[in-house]
Amino acid sequence: MTLSHTQLVELANRFGTPLYVYHAEKIKEQYETLQKAFENCNSRFFYACKALTNINILKYMEQLGANIDCVSIHEVNLALKAGFTPERILFTPNCVDFTEIEAGKDLGVNLNIDNISILEQFGNKYGGSYPICIRFNPHIMGGGNYKISTGHVDSKFGISIHQMRHIERIVKSTGLNVKGVHMHTGSDIKDINVFLQGLEIMFEIAEHFPDLAFVDLGSGFKVPYHEDDVSTDVAELGARVCDAFKKYEKETGRRFEVWFEPGKFLVSEAGYFIVKANVIKQTTATVFVGVNSGFNHLIRPMFYEAYHRIENISNPFGNPRIYTVVGHICETDTFAWDRKISEVREGDYLVFYNAGAYGFEMSSNFNSRLKPAEVLVKDGEALLIRKRDEFEDLLRNQIEVL
Ligand SMILES: *Cc1c(COP(=O)(O)O)cnc(C)c1O
Numbered sequence: 001m002t003l004s005h006t007q008l009v010e011l012a013n014r015f016g017t018p019l020y021v022y023h024a025e026k027i028k029e030q031y032e033t034l035q036k037a038f039e040n041c042n043s044r045f046f047y048a049c050k051a052l053t054n055i056n057i058l059k060y061m062e063q064l065g066a067n068i069d070c071v072s073i074h075e076v077n078l079a080l081k082a083g084f085t086p087e088r089i090l091f092t093p094n095c096v097d098f099t100e101i102e103a104g105k106d107l108g109v110n111l112n113i114d115n116i117s118i119l120e121q122f123g124n125k126y127g128g129s130y131p132i133c134i135r136f137n138p139h140i141m142g143g144g145n146y147k148i149s150t151g152h153v154d155s156k157f158g159i160s161i162h163q164m165r166h167i168e169r170i171v172k173s174t175g176l177n178v179k180g181v182h183m184h185t186g187s188d189i190k191d192i193n194v195f196l197q198g199l200e201i202m203f204e205i206a207e208h209f210p211d212l213a214f215v216d217l218g219s220g221f222k223v224p225y226h227e228d229d230v231s232t233d234v235a236e237l238g239a240r241v242c243d244a245f246k247k248y249e250k251e252t253g254r255r256f257e258v259w260f261e262p263g264k265f266l267v268s269e270a271g272y273f274i275v276k277a278n279v280i281k282q283t284t285a286t287v288f289v290g291v292n293s294g295f296n297h298l299i300r301p302m303f304y305e306a307y308h309r310i311e312n313i314s315n316p317f318g319n320p321r322i323y324t325v326v327g328h329i330c331e332t333d334t335f336a337w338d339r340k341i342s343e344v345r346e347g348d349y350l351v352f353y354n355a356g357a358y359g360f361e362m363s364s365n366f367n368s369r370l371k372p373a374e375v376l377v378k379d380g381e382a383l384l385i386r387k388r389d390e391f392e393d394l395l396r397n398q399i400e401v402l
Contacts, residue, residue, distance in 0.1 A: 001026045003377060005313040005351075008274055011382055012313075012349045015373055017276045018293040020360045022052070022385075024060055024378035026270035027356075031064050034262065037238030041245050041258045046090045048219055048263030049075055051357035056376055056385040057267065058082035069261040072096075073103050080107065090216075090261070092135065092182070094157055098122075105130055112182050112216070114158050116166060123174025133180030133216060136161055138201045140185050140194060158183065161201065168208055178209045184218025184261065190230055192237040195220075199244055206254070214257035217241070221265035225307045225354050232265075264357040271356020273298055273372075274313070277348045278328060286324050289344050291335070294327025296366040298352060298359050301335045309353040310336055318343035325350070329367050360386075368394055 003023055011021055034045055046069035047061045053075065059082045061068060067088040070076045073096075079089050086108035093100060094114055098121050104111055105126070113119050114135035122132065137158030159167060171178060183198050195217060202215045221232045241258060249255045275291040282288075300306035310325060312318065320340045327333035335352070344350070363371050370389035375382050 001029050003272060005311070005316050007377075008272060008313050008351055009349055011375055011377075012274045012276075014382070015375055015384065016388065017274050017349065018291075018297055018372040019274045020355065020372055020374045021272040021274065021382075022054075022057065022267070022356055022374070022376050023270045023272075024376055027057075027060065027266055028064060030262075030266050030269070031061075031066055034234060034238075034260070034265070037234040038242060038258065038260075040239070040242035042255070043258045043260070044214075046259060046261045047266055048261045049079065050361065051263035052267045052271070052359070052361050053078055054360070054374055054376075054385050055082055056383070058084075060376075060378075061266070062088075066266075069263075070109075073100050076104060076107060076109055086110075090133075090259070092184075092261070110180070112180070116159055116163060116170070119159070119167065119176070120170050120174070123170050123176040128175040128177035131177045131179035133182050133214075134159060134167065134178055135182040135184070136202075136205060138183045138185070138198050140183075140198055140201070161205065164205070164208060171209075177211060179211060180214040180216055180259070181205050181209065181212065182216035182218065182259075184216075185220055188222040189220035190222045190232055192233060192240060195237060196240055196244065199241060203244075203248055206256070212254070212256060214259050216259035216261065219261045219263060219265070221260075221262050223264055223268045223354060223357075225309065227309060234265075267356035268354045269356065271354065271359055273308075273352040273355035273359055275350050275352070277312075277344050277346055277350060280344060280346055287321065289323045289325045289341075289350070290328055291325060291350060292328060293372070294329030294333045294367070294369070295331070296327075296329055296369050297363045297372055298335070298355060299362045299364075300358055302333065303362075308335070308355065310339055310341055311351050311353075312342040312344050312348050313351050314348035315342050315345065329369070331366075365389070365394060370394075 046067040048069045050071050062083045068079045068084050069090045071093055089109040091104040091109045092112040112133045112135050135158045137160050206212050224231050275293040277289050278292050279290040295302040321343050322338050323341050324337050325335040373388040374386040376385045
C-alpha cells in the first residue's frame with residue numbers, strides 16, 4: 001500500500017516542500033499484520049512512539065487499539081493526551097532519575113526498570129505495592145549464539161542477566177512485585193532465531209519470578225529500506241513465538257502475555273519525505289543534486305549511514321543518471337552517494353521513502369532552517385497535522401537581553 005507519484009506531487013504543490021507525509025492506512029496495515037501474525041498468542045503491541053510523536057499519529061494508534069511505549073515522562077503525557085489509559089502505557093526510560101520513575105508511577109502507567117540502583121530505591125520506597133517490569137540485557141549476539149561477556153558491559157540498556165542474583169536479593173528483601181520481564185536488543189533483526197533465542201533466555205529468567213504476567217520481547221522488526229532488502233518475516237516469527245509459549249505452558253503450567261514494542265515497523269513505510277531539487281551541480285567527478293533540506297530534517301543517512309530509496313516524482317520516466325544527493329546545510333550533508341535516479345532538473349520534487357520513523361522526530365533548526373510541515377493522508381483526504389515553522393519559531397524561548 002503506497003501513495004502514488006501523482007498523489008505526492010499534488011501534496012508537494014499544495015503544502016510546499018520540504019514536506020513529511022504519512023499514510024494512515026499503511027500504519028493500519030502494518031498493525032494488522034502484527035496482530036494477525038501473533039493471533040495464536042495472548043499478544044499486546046505497544047507502539048514505540050519515539051519514532052514519531054505527532055499527536056494525530058498517537059491518536060490514530062489509540063483508535064487502532066494499539067498500546068504505547070514511552071521513553072520519557074513527556075511522551076507519557078503526550079500518550080495520555082492522545083487518549084491512552086495508563087494501563088495501555090508502558091514507560092521504558094533509560095538513565096532517568098528516580099523522580100521521573102515516580103512521576104510515571106503517580107500516573108499509574110506500567111513501569112519498566114532497567115537499572116539496579118533504581119530497582120533498589122523503588123523497592124525500598126514502595127515494596128510490592130506497585131507492580132513493575134524489569135528490563136534485562138540478554139547479551140544476545142546474532143548468528144545463532146548468545147555471548148556471555150562477564151565483567152564487560154557492552155550496552156547501557158537493561159540489567160545484565162548475570163546480575164540475577166543481585167536482583168533476586170533486592171526483590172526478596174523489599175518484596176518487589178515483578179509482573180513482567182523485558183528485553184530489547186535494538187537492532188534491525190531479520191533473523192527470527194535471534195528473537196527465539198531471546199525468548200529462551202526470558203523463559204529461564206521467568207523461573208526466578210513466580211508472579212510474572214507478561215514477557216516483553218521489545219522490538220527490532222526490520223523493514224526494507226533497500227530495493228532488495230527483506231523485512232522480518234513476522235508471520236513466521238509469530239507462529240514460532242506462539243508455539244514456544246504454548247510449549248512452555250504445557251511444560252510449566254504458566255501462561256504469559258507476550259508484549260512487543262514496534263516503532264519502525266508501524267510507521268516507517270507509511271512515511272514519505274518530499275524535497276525540491278534546488279540546484280544541479282556538476283563538478284569534475286560528480287553530479288550533485290542540492291535539495292531544499294538537509295540532515296536537519298532527515299538525519300538518518302548522516303547519523304546511521306542509513307539508506308533511503310529516492311525517486312524523482314516530477315520526472316519518473318526520465319533517463320536514469322547517477323547523482324549524489326546532498327542537502328543545503330553548511331556541514332557535510334549527504335543523503336545518498338552515486339544513486340541512480342531519473343534525470344533530475346532544477347525544481348523537480350524528489351521523494352525519500354521509509355521516512356515515517358525517526359524522520360521528523362529527529363529534526364532540528366540547525367543553520368536556522370525551518371522545520372518542515374507534516375501531512376496525514378487518511379481516507380483519501382490530506383490533513384495538515386503540523387504547520388511549517390515560521391521565522392518567529394527560531395526566536396521562540398530566546399530572551400533578548402541586549
Ligand atoms: C526504540 C525502542 C523500540 C522501537 O524500536 P524500533 O526499531 O523502532 O522498532 C522499542 N522498545 C524500546 C525500549 C525502544 O527504546
